[in-house]
Amino acid sequence: MFKRSLHLFKLWGIPVQVHISWLVILVLMTWSFATGFYSESYPGIFSTTQLWIMAFFASLFLFLSILLHEFSHSLVAKKNGLPIGKITLFMFGGVAHMENEVEDPVVELKMASAGPAMTLVLAGLFFLLSLLFRSIRALSVLFESLVYINIVIFLFNMVPGFPLDGGRILRAIIWYRKKNIVRATDIASRIGKYFALFLIGLGLFSLIFYGNFIGGIWLMIIGTFLRQAAIRSYGAILYHQVMKRLDISDLVRKNVVTVGLTMDLQTLMDEYFEKYHSYFFPVVSDGRMLGIVTIGDVKKIDPEKRPELEVKDVINTNLTDYVIGLSSSPARVFHLINARKYESYPVVNNQGSLLGVITRSDFEEAIRVMMTLSN
Ligand SMILES: [Zn+2]
Known part of the structure; x- marks a missing residue:
């Protein structure tokens, strides 16, 4: 309307x-x-x-x-x-x-x-x-x-x-x-x-x-x-x-499983998606966050071709779509997470190194608790 x-x-x-x-x-x-x-x-x-x-x-x-x-x-x-x-x-x-x-x-x-x-x-x-x-x-x-x-x-x-x-x-x-x-x-x-x-x-x-x-x-x-x-x-x-x-850094889950650019998609499927049950993995090289590889993007690839292709062939590098910077404004973080496009969001520091992820459910719970406190 x-x-x-x-x-x-x-x-x-x-x-x-x-x-x-x-x-x-x-x-x-x-x-x-x-x-x-x-x-x-x-x-x-x-x-x-x-x-x-x-x-x-x-x-x-x-x-x-x-x-x-x-x-x-x-x-x-x-x-x-x-x-x-x-x-x-x-x-x-x-x-x-x-x-x-x-x-x-x-x-x-x-x-x-x-x-x-x-x-x-x-x-x-x-x-x-x-x-x-x-x-x-x-x-x-x-x-x-x-x-x-x-x-x-x-x-x-x-x-x-x-x-x-x-x-x-x-x-x-x-x-x-x-x-x-x-x-x-x-x-x-x-x-x-x-x-x-x-x-x-x-x-x-x-x-x-x-x-x-x-x-x-x-x-x-x-x-x-x-x-x-x-x-x-x-x-x-x-x-x-x-x-x-809200301090974003309080919500960051560290110890995130990441993958490299040259991992083949079959290994990614069998040893990562199957094992860690995550929708996506951050792709990291020398500590720098390069993008993400999502289960949806890998599923689009014909299973027969997966052993020959690598992460770098399906990587999503549109960082602005999902990456939260430690210096991102609260409004941006809220907007990003509220768009509900992903379940979790990689957080990087000012040098672009991956610090961890914030999950949507953690974020929403934090908001609910703080709203109850301010009410
Ligand atoms: Zn008026």
Whole structure:
């Protein structure tokens, strides 16, 4: 669901994408503005064509408002030296990918406040525009509705539940005072989860008791999305904290069986894979890690040809696919192991010598234990 995004453009080095759900939302928005909000609030004043044009521009300006909101988050992040991947617009709002590693609650506070502040500025701006175009009814109504829209965006985002902006602000404050990011995230994302449940309940209520089909479903979708995001971001923070404290070298299993380049594949099969029950063996020459030979690669070779071929004929030398360096960042190690491509991963020192392997199950167990400890 989160993968289908279209690249729109790049502004100040920040790529802006739109999730395909947003295109559907744009149509739905236009439709509901035209047939609902505008025609009900101003009956008989505008022609159908006028209503649809107004509705279209309202949706477009809403899009722009959200974009500017997200942009302020990203710009503040960039100013504080944080990497901001991209901005993706989807569903009710946008997501500036700011789950990155904020190390300082003050930076988090500034970053989280920037969006709502921009939304307030926009509300004021649209208010001025509505005054300015008072004599043109369609325009003043359009701008006036954008004032309300931005106020709603502001209020929604300021709900103090993580990962909404209000929740980030709350988290930053608790984090600053208690000096504990895990505790702070736990509290803020718990409020986020309750708020999400409240939205789902509200949606269900208005669906059943008021027959408000679109509005009800809409609230339930937003609630569900928010709930998942709250759970996910808490998990992400925990992982991040745990990964920072995890010392890779503690997990290295030494005494690994290795093979040389010139061993023939028949011997490898009979005396290594059969005997040690390992999926792969590191290939080492003069202490240096050259690659790995996997059981899958050997199995691909016709059994009759195995005695004539050697390890060097089937060696996998794409070290970046599986080798962990002692100086690898925790994020890389986590990413590598979580890709679940191999059962274990060779670890090398800065000179490229093999130190041992880390198995996925050891790693996962360590993470689970440390998460229980930090909880
Ligand atoms: Zn925001």
